[in-house]
Amino acid sequence: MTYAWPIALAIAGLLFVLALSYSQTLYAYPSGGGSYTVARENLGRSAGLIAAGALLIDYVLTAAVSLAAGVAAIASAFPALWPYRVDVALALLLIITIANLRGVRESGALMTVPVYAFLAVFGGMLVVGFALAAIRGPGTYDDLVGGAPVTTFLVLHTFAAGCTALTGIEAISNGIGVFRPPVSRNASRTLWAMAVSMAMLFLGSVGLTHYLGISPEGAETILSALARTVLGTTPAYVLVQGATLAILAVAANTSFAGFPRVASVLARDRYLPHQFEHLGDRLVYSNGMLVLAGMTALLIVVFQADAHALIPLFAVGVFLAFTLSQAGMVVHWWKARGAGWLWKAAANGVGALVTLATFLIVAVSKFTEGAFLVLLLIPVAAVVFRAVRRHYQEVALELTLRGLPPSLRPLPRPRVVIPISGVHRGVIDAIRYAQSISDRITAVYVETEPGSAQRVRQDWLRWGFEIPLRIVPSPYRSIIGPLLEFLDQEDLRHNDGQQATVVLPEFVPARWWQALLHNQTAFLLKLALVYRRRRFGHARPVIDVPYHLRE
């Protein structure tokens, strides 16, 4: 007696319920109906943001879980890879990231091959397996696998494998835009094809594993144990493991379509910084992808590419998003009251209840095993979304020209201060520029090495600049503090309501690495000047006068 079989049936049923309710969503939201959109439109802003937070976190977890599971599959065939699983997972992540940054269309084409290959290879393995089962008859279990009763082990494995199959559903709803018209029908067909084939392979492999009494060795995955039993340690077995790795890489890849798209929708609504909103040069959402890749890499390293440790975190987020989306659909049908709305609402209602139940079970039973982290991060994400939007709104209000006097008083010509590090050609360019915009110019030298000021002053006089040079002593070698102090005192002394403009001579090296050898002071000074809160009326303008070094 094991629990694995009923759980497998329950997961297959869940897959069916979700496919049914999501195909309804596809028709109701033909322009893209992810959980965020559906929840926000029907359940209000807070539910939408919670769903969005759950989704974004889940896409990261999907990528991490899929890569970890894929590496486990290939390490089952080549156990020598096991100690390097984190590195292998990161290498795969890098490849997928680069493929996606190169453009979504190319990587889309790249991704259909592994799907068909997996269906063919894994399906073929199951057929051979059933033939073998018919000949050999049922097997018996060892009692323990890795110290745990084999049933517990199988239940966990089954649940894990089933959960990863669910991500694709949300990805299709969010990414409906990439299908050919009629989009709703084509997307729905893909959804059903995926759900049915996943359910068949899933039930087939759980059934076979069960019937043959298969248990894995060491760190091996259960699907690897199945394939190994059916095919022996042959090239065909390696092919199955390779195809498993490939399809899991495709699963990770769905995150690279989904995450940036959800981030872009959020950014359009001003809940995320606007650099997530727009497509990059190659028509991909590069910023979203980079954030996704970074967070996925972090998860892989922290969880040491252990898929089983990541599954509870993943399940919490995905079932929360599912629940909110389904509940939103119920409200949608109730509001619209179209033909047969009651049946549609009922279908989505069942979906909502089933996913809510699953969410609660996982959240409670796996709370201490990482689920708490996701339950914490989701509301935090929602709060951040709101803070971002509030900030943009306040800035828009502050920047509006409404209420501004219609005529602009022109400013007086600026006073100029030029900080110099010595008497050289870079300074000459800065002085000539300053002279073209002002006739009130002061140069200032911060003396960090006692005695150096005297030499600078001599040079200054020798070259006959008709500009006063002021010396600021700095016994503690700091440059920026004394300079800011000097600028403020100069402003006070002149008492003309102006802040002096700072003209900065800046070296521009010929090669990138040479930048490490220059400009730190100029850069820090610029930051200090621009970002310091104003003390006297307006902020202080800063002029960069670049001096290009030849070599």
Next chain:
Amino acid sequence: MTYAWPIALAIAGLLFVLALSYSQTLYAYPSGGGSYTVARENLGRSAGLIAAGALLIDYVLTAAVSLAAGVAAIASAFPALWPYRVDVALALLLIITIANLRGVRESGALMTVPVYAFLAVFGGMLVVGFALAAIRGPGTYDDLVGGAPVTTFLVLHTFAAGCTALTGIEAISNGIGVFRPPVSRNASRTLWAMAVSMAMLFLGSVGLTHYLGISPEGAETILSALARTVLGTTPAYVLVQGATLAILAVAANTSFAGFPRVASVLARDRYLPHQFEHLGDRLVYSNGMLVLAGMTALLIVVFQADAHALIPLFAVGVFLAFTLSQAGMVVHWWKARGAGWLWKAAANGVGALVTLATFLIVAVSKFTEGAFLVLLLIPVAAVVFRAVRRHYQEVALELTLRGLPPSLRPLPRPRVVIPISGVHRGVIDAIRYAQSISDRITAVYVETEPGSAQRVRQDWLRWGFEIPLRIVPSPYRSIIGPLLEFLDQEDLRHNDGQQATVVLPEFVPARWWQALLHNQTAFLLKLALVYRRRRFGHARPVIDVPYHLRE
């Protein structure tokens, strides 16, 4: 019959030879005679740079090896810590880094306590051990430790422990400045005290381990096995392990004194960027310490805090630096020909030969186990040093005012271009500033959203700015490329030999995190403008006009 005992004697002899020759160096170079200084002054620039490269790499390895060994000591007492040894080592590194960044004097005082504590506790343990040995008589070995013959294991362990004792010697030579006058005598006394106590504890523990036939269990260190045998699993045993951790933390700490000091000497000679040259605000070489801490952390992670894996890398570098320093001293005595120069040269000559032999043995026998990496990095470092210096020299030559015509032609008043992202208050400040320095002003709007330009143009006319607004269409949403193109074309059109000044309105948010929500375009545009190589005569000046956001 084991080889451990002769090797222990050889290492103790090495310690004596090095202490002798280095105490000569201390008197010859009372203002600081590290390997770099001695090798450069006596053997020439290349030898000096090789020694400097070896030294800097070695300080990093010293810190990494000491922390790894310290963590192994404490994990021997608390085996539960073993899986977290990388994290523990990184945590210790963080504490030491912070202590050092807070100031060298405080951390110096902090560091004398563990040294005396270790001498007392470990010396006490040895005394008890010898008493026990006298009572119990000699023990016998198991044949294998962790799969290797026990002799091999002991030899490796002995060599590792001995090597770490050697670092302190170079650290004293480099850091002679921190001793009270008469510096040479005080430093030399410290050197001898250290060498003698290290040799005694070292020989004592090797002898005891040998006599009692001690072999460690699992991942335990051999010193822990010794202390456990002598003291049992008592609080006293834990105290010995704690004291060992503490003294190894002090050893790691010597790197924080040594590395930045060598880097500073190199920077003074222009072989490293000048930000390594000066003391920071708290009179510590902060930049050197940060680089050291970063590289040490990298080593700890890459080598998984395994002291044995790091020892060969460490030994290669330190013995190369020793050899160059000793050989330099021979030349020094030969040149100076003072009283008894022949004896002094002979002492240093023996030191040079012994260290050269050790260097060659380690470099060849451990070549594939990581020594190749150090043998590769040292010359690379030397090449980098030379490149840095060459660059600084070329820049100095290029910047000199010699040959410049004595009178400076003033520039004409600048033309100004203001890129705007819309019609708002930030733009107003920029326009008012531009009007104060120029009467030839153009505003430019890059239209990334089709249709947005019309709204901006309406606003522009409504608010009655008397400045022409130009629209640049950008179908691919890129802002910077079209803007640079526009600026170049404007310059060509005016044909006045000038590059227009760009006035950038820049938002300055009230809180740091809000900077993530603004300014990316302004920042990237500034980089592109300042760092682009000039196409028409002079470089293009850029004016930041900050607009401070209130909330």
